[in-house]
Amino acid sequence: VYFHTDAVQAIGNVPIDVKAQNIDMLSLSAHKFYGPKGVGALYIKKGVRIENLIHGGGQERKKRAGTENIAGIVGCGKAIELATADIEGHNIRIRAMRDRLLKGVLEKIPNARLNGHPTERLPGNFNVSFEFIEGESMLLWLDDEGICASTGSACTSGSLEPSHVLLATGLPVEISHGSLRLTLGDANTEEDVDFVLEVLPKVVSRLRDMSPLYQKAKEGGL
Structure with missing residues (x-):
């Protein structure tokens, strides 16, 4: 049985270790930890197979076709670094x-x-x-x-x-x-x-x- 957790409210407030907590999938949203609005991420454990969300292109490992919001993704990455530092x-x-x-x-x-x-x-x-x-x-x-x-x-x-x-x-x-x-x-x-x-x-x-x-x-x- 796959375990997915909606960690939108948890990032930056609760320590999370996807391996130790045996999390198969985890979703997050950047604006909840002071990142840009309109961008988020879905963690998928290696080996977990899910149906593609948007078909067509090869973006995001063929899981979600369409041009990526690069600025948003970079902002999300930096924001999560800052939010989990202390x-x-x-x-x-x-x-x-x-x-x-x-x-x-x-x-x-x-x-x-x-x-x-x-x-x-x-x-x-x-x-x-x-x-x-x-x-x-x-x-x-x-x-x-x-x-x-x-x-x-x-x-x-x-x-x-x-x-x-x-x-x-x-x-x-x-x-x-x-x-x-x-x-x-x-x-x-x-x-x-x-x-x-x-x-x-x-x-x-x-x-x-x-x-x-x-x-x-x-x-x-x-």
Whole structure:
């Protein structure tokens, strides 16, 4: 049985050894580790036979015909060198910022909960749900303040449905709708964390002031 892993989120965050981990195929995308957008790679272990993706030319060992994006490929290669040069040092710095952000949010905003395990997660991943508000409204207000955020994965950015992953963990639909996902990376600073901790509680508070559900909850009706 062949083993393929989608390592798009793992490269630069998790040490990977395709031989030691017995990986037959591994896919990655350059923009996830600060490389150029629109280019990625598929590792295929020697001896693994797969059907050609695009037939016609002899490019990419006849697996994918068409002119290669040379500049993108070179950029991808250099980016992955830089991203994997000091994974642990990178993780220590990013994890510390994430933990400070999470601690501040849970202390400043009532009826908030972390989604997922507190430590067994990517170092820059922050996913919290706020009761009595709607995630899309939260994103609009955060965007006005210059804070880039989402309510779920980029893969489902066109959908207004709550995250199927959060629902699978048992989170109710109404709370899943109030989820916020932030990702911290190399370009972020402690000042960015301070700014989010200043802005986010105000945004959540304003939205809750407009929510009839929140008013009911305060009166003990929920």
